[in-house]
Amino acid sequence: MYRYQDFDRAFLAERNAQFRAQVERRIDGSLTEDEFKPLRLMNGLYLQLHAYMLRVAIPYGSLRSAQMRQLAMISERWDRGYGHFTTRQNIQYNWPELRDVPDMLDALAEVGMHAIQTSGNTVRNVTADHFAGAAADEVADPRPYAELLRQWSTDHPEFQFLPRKFKIAVTGAEADRAVIRAHDIGLQLVEKDGEIGFRVLVGGGLGRTPVIGKVITDFVSEAELLPYVEAILNVYNRFGRRDNKYKARIKITVNEEGIDKIREEVDAVFVRTRDEFTGFGDVLDRIKADFAPPALEEGRGTQAYSDAYEQSPVFRSWADTNLTAHRDADHAIVTISLKAHGATPGDATADQMRLMAELAERYGHDELRISHEQNVILPHVHRADLPEVHARLSEAGLGTANVGLASDIIACPGMDYCALATARSIPIAQEIATRVDELKIEHEVGHVQIKISGCINACGHHHVGHIGILGLDRAGVENYQITIGGAAGSDAALGTRTGPGFPAEEIVPAIERILTTYLDLRCDAAETFIEAYRRVGMAPFKTALYDKEQSRDAA
Amino acid sequence: MPPRSFSPKVVTANRLLEGDAVWLTPSGRWSPDMREADLIEDEGRAAERLAEAESQAGLVVGPYLADAKAGPGGPEPTHFREAFRARGPSNYRLGKQAELTGS
Known part of the structure; x- marks a missing residue:
């Protein structure tokens, strides 16, 4: 760290x-x-x-x-x-x-934290894969580069008054857990001929005009990263529209000018300025030393894990959903669900925060991560410690076994807190989670991402949810539009609207109909929700959503 | 020409120090209880009271006119956004619903 x-x-x-x-x-x-x-x-x-x-x-x-x-x-x-x-x-x-x-x-x-540039038309918090440094599938830890970008962008005099806010995400793996395709700049660490570098995407974003980012270059080297990113910001600062707030993000600039023109302009700046970037190699080396991997315990058996897995259905269920493969087979990545059924997605009490800190200290090399999916991660836990970690989490209401399932919902604060919101998000998330728990269907349904935003700005990433929900104000009443087929990973896609929206009291039954429709039509349990949707398309879901309405009205 | 119809309004804002929602009362005080707000039926008077609120930048931030209607206990919101401001968030018993007695 x-x-x-x-x-x-x-x-x-x-x-x-x-x-x-x-x-x-x-x-x-x-x-x-x-x-x-x-x-x-x-x-x-x-x-x-x-x-x-x-x-x-x-x-x-x-x-x-x-x-x-x-x-x-x-x-x-x-x-x-x-x-x-x-x-x-x-x-x-x-x-x-x-x-x-x-x-x-x-x-x-x-404790070395701040709130600088978490608002305004600046480079915002640089985000990264929450499994960074632990995932079995990564090329390299993306965090040293994210930290380099944080230092470079913090108080950068040229970029304090950009046309609009600017979000950068970095991932170290092909599997995109940082939603890089929905960021102004998305960086993916890649290896070419033994050299570490970056594939750079530009112009992704959600909000009013959702766009999947486009590749501007397939490879810039580590040494070229800062000059290249700065060249993009420079071009955006000059070409980005300041006449219309809704057309000011770089995704609009890229769409209007074309990716080829933007690439030309960026290259022109890059060629001119890259030689000025000297000396940050030492900085990066120092940062990398701070992110040296923890000394993982070797030779200690994992019998305690195997025993608990065999004997306790509750532990097994949690292990099956909330653990991810670590690069070291004796360790696991633990995702702590902040999505207890009926709770507010992403909220943690002070007591829960202290418990997670204690567990990280005792069992997790002092490291915690916050995911964009609003959960907390202990990235390096020895498998032998998992039964104890699970027991302690469960006592504190943090043992919910639902990561990646229907109740693991992303939701923005919505109109319960946010001045920009047009409808509430949190109660919808609470009710959906409560309902799928009552029905006991979420483990059968399997992996599905439901994402809820309380306004068009899409903080809840609804466009890239397998099932997206957007809360709107329709003539003074909260109304919820559904999209299906979005995806946030390396298969990123924007969801398609199902049709007319639903009032608050009908949205939960509507989501339930989508889930049961999927269960009815999937080939087998191995075909996930998104795979089934890609195979059959919108029609059966539309029928389930709207024909029922008609038959009920007719009855 | 008949007078243009004017839907009743209250003046509301957030307090500078605490940040909570407040409403302008008939006596010119800022109340955290919407039911104590001055329900304004006249457009000219609404403009006057809003100007009065805007002159109090040391007390409140962002005053505006919000639609309201008369209720048994005093003015009530007509739009759900204002209802949430008057009540507090729906996920926790925090804000007005916890702070105001008798609500």
């Missing part, structure tokens, strides 16, 4: 002191709200429906135990005892008071 240098600490201390003074000047009337708003947004402070909201970056989703404990402490001391983990690997506090925010930022700085 990256450890702050004196430079980082001094920079944060200065920024936090500046913001403290800005808050004081706002309160004493020296600054108007119009003057203060961009300053607070630069520091991650929003004003939402019921309160301020502080969005804290968790760079590439990685946390040490001490950081998780500090997040818990902050939630208890200045908030309401919980935090909400988001689809961009941030944590949001929903109830801070303005006067307390500078203290919260100082407390974050104590």
Whole structure:
């Protein structure tokens, strides 16, 4: 894990002191709200429906135990005892008071964290594969590059007033767990002739105009990464539209200018500027040393795991859904579900955060990850420790065996918190999860991703959900549109609308009909929801959704 | 020419320090309880009261006029967004629903 240098600490201390003074000047009337708003947004402070909201970056989703404990402490001391983990690997506090925010930022700085550039038209938190450094299938750990990008983009003078916000995601594996195809820049680590480099995608994004990112180059070397990314930002800064907020993201620039033209422009800047990028090789080497893989325990048997797997159906169920293959066969990657049936997706109480920190410290080499799927990961747990880890998690309400299943739902905060939302997301997620649990069908249904957004901005990634739900305001009533067939991985695709939306009280039965329709039509249990959809298309789902409506009306 | 129809309004904003939703009362106080809001039936008066709110940048942020209707206990929201602001989030008993007595 990256450890702050004196430079980082001094920079944060200065920024936090500046913001403290800005808050004081706002309160004493020296600054108007119009003057203060961009300053607070630069520091991650929003004003939402019921309160301020502080969005804290968790760079590439990685946390040490001490950081998780500090997040818990902050939630208890200045908030309401919980935090909400988001689809961009941030944590949001929903109830801070303005006067307390500078203290919260100082407390974050104590553990090397901040809220800078979690808002505004800047390069946002750089996200990464939550299994980075542990996955069996990765070319290399993407986090050192994500950290390099974080350092490069933080307070970068050229990119503080971009046409619009800018999101970068990095993955180290072919299997895309970081949704790189739905980011302004997506980076995939690849190996070519023994050399590590990057495939670079540009112009992906969800929101009002969803677009799957396009490959701008198949390979840039490690040394070329920063100049190349900077060249893209430079071109975007010049060509990106500032006349219309809804056409300002780079995906529109790429669509309007064409990927070939953008590539030409980027290459022109890149050729001109790449030689100016000297000296960051040492920085990258130092960062890589910070991310050295943990010393995994060898020679210790995994009998305790095998015994528990054989004897306990509850443990077995959890192991089958919540564990992922580690690069070391004696270890496993544990995904802790923050999706207990009926709970708010992505929320963790202070007690739960402290427990996860303790487990990471005792059994997981002090490492935690936050996934864009709003779960928490212990990336390196010895299999012999899994029964104990599972038992401790279960006692704290964190043992739900549902990762990748229908109740493992991504949901944005929606209109319960967010000032931009057009409808609620959280209660829909809670009700769907509760319903599939009542029916006891989710293990039979198997892998399906349901993603819910409470407005067109798509923080809940609904376009790339196998089943997507978009909450809208239709003539003063909450209404939910369904899409089917989206995908977020290396097979990324945008979902197709099923037809007219459903009112809040009909959306859960509608989702249930989709799931049971799939069970009826799949070839066998091995054919997943998305595979079945790709085979049969929309028609049977449409029939299930809408013909039933008609027959009920006729009855 | 008949007067244009004007749907009743309340002036609402968020408090600068706490950030919570508040409503402008007939006496010019900011209340966390929407039922205490001044229900404004006249367009000209709505503009006046909004201007009054906008002059209080030291107390509140982002004042605006929201549609409302008369209810037995005082003004009530007509749109679900305003109903959530007046009540609090639906996933936890936090915000107004926990803070206001008698609600």
